[in-house]
Amino acid sequence: QVQLLESGGGVVPPGRSRRLSCAASGFTFSNSALHWVRQAPGKGLEWVAGLSIDGNIAFYGDSVKGRFTISRDESENTLFLQMNSLKPEDTAVYFCARGHGSIPGTIIPLESWGPGTLLSVSS
């Protein structure tokens, strides 16, 4: 059974950094495209970043490009999102998600999601 569990959320002052983690189990981590999606309070879904199956190619949304970095540790089956220069508008629930296992590529439908972790950027 696929399981994804995010951690690392909390309250962070503007301008600071934070790293989110997503612990994965129940599937072949090293053979999966992995993504971060966020949802600001009361708002819709916004795709943040995605990492290719081989872990070598990263894609970012325009609002986070240059500030956020997606990466993974295969030995720990963990996905990360390093967030720098945080802004109040980064306040959101952050979900990690796994790309559909039957579709090749990186930018693909997201078939498994974690419950999310809330990040609040506030002084």
Added chain:
Amino acid sequence: DIQMTQSPSSLSASVGDRVTITCRASQDIRSSLAWYQQKPGKAPTLLVYVVSRLQSGVPSRFSGSGSGTEFTLTISSLQIEDFATYYCQEYYSTSPTFGQGTKLEL
């Protein structure tokens, strides 16, 4: 960037109703279109991908159609558990975009 526009933004319906949600893309996205359902306080779940393929475990009352720039999600006979918010998503571009959501209310 590709813009995804859903309509309506909200919809009132009753159990047993047939409902249709529309999603329009700002450019041709071929068949790279998925639909998700989200209930309050929960993560989204994938319903449909490649326009019309039902994700495993999704009831057959859900169906998707369309091509190019216009797509629809239809629920043939609403059940109480279907009242939720629905999002379309294009995955044609390298910066995939979600629609703004359609809240389905009783």
